[in-house]
Amino acid sequence: MITRLSTGVATLRGWRRAGLAFAAGALAALAMAPFDLFPVLAISLPVAVWLLDGLALDGPPDATGRTRGFALRDAAAAAGLGWLFGLGYFLAGLWWIGSAFLVDADQFAWLMPFAVVMLPAGLALFTALAFALARLLWSPGPGRIAAFAVALAGAEWLRGHVLTGFPWNLFGYALASEIHLAQSLSLVGIYGLTLITLLLFASPALMAGRGGWRWPALALALLLAMAGFGAWRLAGTPTSFVDKVQLRIMQPNVPQNDKFNPSLRNQILTQYLALSRQPTADGADGMAKVTDLIWPESAFPFLLSSDPDALAVLGDLLKPNAVLLTGAGRAEQPTTDDGPVLYYNSLHVIDATGTIIGNYDKVHLVPFGEYLPFQSFLESIGLRQLTEQRGGFTPGPGLRTLDIPNAPPVGVLVCYEAIFPDAAIDAAHRPGWLLNVTNDGWFGLTPGPYQHFVQARARAVEEGLPLVRAGNDGISAVIDPVGRVLARLPLGTSGVLDSRLPAALAPTAFAKAGNTIIAILFLIATICAVCFRRAPQTEA
Incomplete structure (x- = not known):
């Protein structure tokens, strides 16, 4: 058959x-x-x-009766x-x-x-x-x-x-x-x-x-x-946890049409604060034990770093020694009088004084979403990227690990940076965990966010690092370094997720020699293909 x-x-x-x-x-x-x-x-x-x-x-067959090969x-x-x-x-x-x-x-x-x-x-x-x-x-x-x-x-x-x-x-x-x-x-x-x-x-x-x-x-x-x-x-790899680190992930599920609407500034900020303060399951103060509060990508319809009032409000939200890790747009003023203002899709680390103490700028930008290839030409014919930022975002200088208070160093992956397997961490400064902040609200309740989640989880297994994920509309989760999902908020909901931070494993074989291993596999498969092709064939 x-x-x-x-x-x-x-x-x-x-x-x-x-x-x-x-x-x-x-x-x-x-x-x-x-x-x-x-x-x-x-x-x-x-x-x-x-x-x-x-x-x-x-x-047609050749002189020997065979097809032309x-x-x-x-x-x-x-x-x-x-x-x-x-x-x-x-x-x-x-x-x-x-x-x-x-x-x-x-x-x-x-x-x-x-x-x-x-x-x-x-x-x-x-x-x-x-x-x-x-x-x-x-x-x-x-x-x-x-x-x-x-x-x-x-x-x-x-x-x-x-x-x-x-x-x-x-x-x-x-x-x-x-x-x-x-x-x-x-x-x-x-x-x-x-x-x-x-x-x-x-x-x-x-x-x-x-x-x-x-x-x-x-x-x-x-x-x-x-x-x-x-x-x-x-x-053989039970989940262990980092001492004295308590995470709270806030998933607001803000409609995408509202995410970039400046007139909704106060409404969105109020929603974020209320969700973050939500009591725990036993009715206790939701922020009492939190050391790391995490908000998703592009959290604000304004430039947070240029808004001291909003920063002060965020500082008041945090307990002493706690930090907020949040996605936000960032502007960098020109170094010359005629230079352009540069905009970045960033993650800020904010302490209890309302001070930005750390920053990461997204490196892999989404073509046509966050920037236009051949920007001048395409803008001249009326096209622009999907994000509201005129001129698009500027890519950051490169991957880097952020040192933060009261937690292991963190490797940040903003949105679809999590799909790049050979560009997930700064190899010179291996992090203790990965943080993927994302906004899949563009795609609603479709297969896209589920596919993105699987690909982000794969980075945890490849590197032997836990991955914490905060999405505007999901899927937010805490994943241990072998890919077990320890806590999760489903797509299309709002809420908070409380969890301890899983501990990292020693670097995996892939983390230590990934490109070499892949090259050897490809070489073996190629040799097999060539050798079989040259060998006499006794049956089709």
């Missing part, structure tokens, strides 16, 4: 082939949060392999299939981005169809490149699985780095959603897990042939071994 199915897929032509490539990509998106149906990859990826197999059947021109056809597969995957997985264009609908709604289609179409160029490269390394036997996996995983790495990168929904996140399988992140990181995921779930394509069950059985055994490693690591 599997052989008949593979033959049927390989012999498709025209719109049927194109449609199946698109549908297989769209099906793969169900492996991501909030659906987490990772077994669907065992259908979509083999279909992709069989579609690539079919390219060898397109031409694996010519370089096959790469163009493979790229077309890859683009359609990627378009389906990214369109089904990222359609929710369009919600951001409805926040200021009168200004941006007309752009929504373009954004929803053009971003997936652009990202699909990476899968097009992957399919073309895989086809050039193709061989009739098991080597084509290695070729497919290493090419697509390599394209995923490029997607995470080219033009500042957008490593959203890397294929490895399909397994990272399951906490036992996620423990492999501590060894190989998300790019290594992406390569492994593609190898494992493309292997059922080999069942179409004599003895083909051996490779999927090996893949299943490896998956079970990964789960066993995860169970062993979780059992």
Whole structure:
């Protein structure tokens, strides 16, 4: 049956082939949060392999009676299939981005169809490149699985780095959603897990042939071994806590339309203060034992650092020796008379005197959200970024660890900075915990915030560091260094979350040698693909 199915897929032509490539990509998106149906990859990826197999059947047979084989021109056809597969995957997985264009609908709604289609179409160029490269390394036997996996995983790495990168929904996140399988992140990181995921779930394509069950059985055994490693690591790593640190996370759930409305200054500040003072479950003073009060990204519709009255109010909220860590916009005055004012998306650390004692400026800004590429040209034709700040934000000078009173040093990740696996911490000053402040209110109750949460949690497992997350509308949480969610506020609600701070682990294997480990995995997979291609093939 599997052989008949593979033959049927390989012999498709025209719109049927194109449609199946698109549908297989769209099906793969169900492996991501909030659906987490990772077994669907065992259908979509083999279909992709069989579609690539079919390219060898397109031409007439040569003098020996064989089809024309694996010519370089096959790469163009493979790229077309890859683009359609990627378009389906990214369109089904990222359609929710369009919600951001409805926040200021009168200004941006007309752009929504373009954004929803053009971003997936652009990202699909990476899968097009992957399919073309895989086809050039193709061989009739098991080597084509290695070729497919290493090419697509390599394209995923490029997607995470080219033009500042957008490593959203890397294929490895399909397994990272399951906490036992996620423990492999501590060894190989998300790019290594992406390569492994593609190898494992493309292997059922080999069942179409004599003895083909051996490779999927090996893949299943490896998956079970990964789960066993995860169970062993979780059992041997109980959660411990930092002494004398008490967190309170405030999740206001302010509508996105109100977040940047200066006329609502007092109303929003009053809401934040009331929520932060909310009594504990036993009726005690909510702020009595708090050492670190955490508010989300872009908390204020005004520049907090330029508002001494608001800073004084925040100082009064805090007990002595406590601090507030809050997202806020920050302005830096020009150093010359004709210089521009620079604006940053920042996190402030504020003490009980109302003084800003620490600051971090976001490094990875969101293209078209926080700044416009080719800003002068695009503004000249009437476009601007989604945030209200004219001219957009300026990127900060780089990752850095903040030293704060009464708690371990903290590594700050503002919003989608949490999706960059090789840019999560300042390696020169390893933090004791990670803080992700975010505002996913742009995207409402869609899959986007759930996907963002899974990716942020993956950074904790990779680095062996606890992660504390504060979102305007969720998902706020406290996560220990092996990825266990200790406390959580659901999406679309307001409230406070009280928790102790989990203690960090020693640096993981990935934290110590991540790029080296990933390079070795890619090299091994590439060697396998090349060696299988050169070896004599006894069966297709």
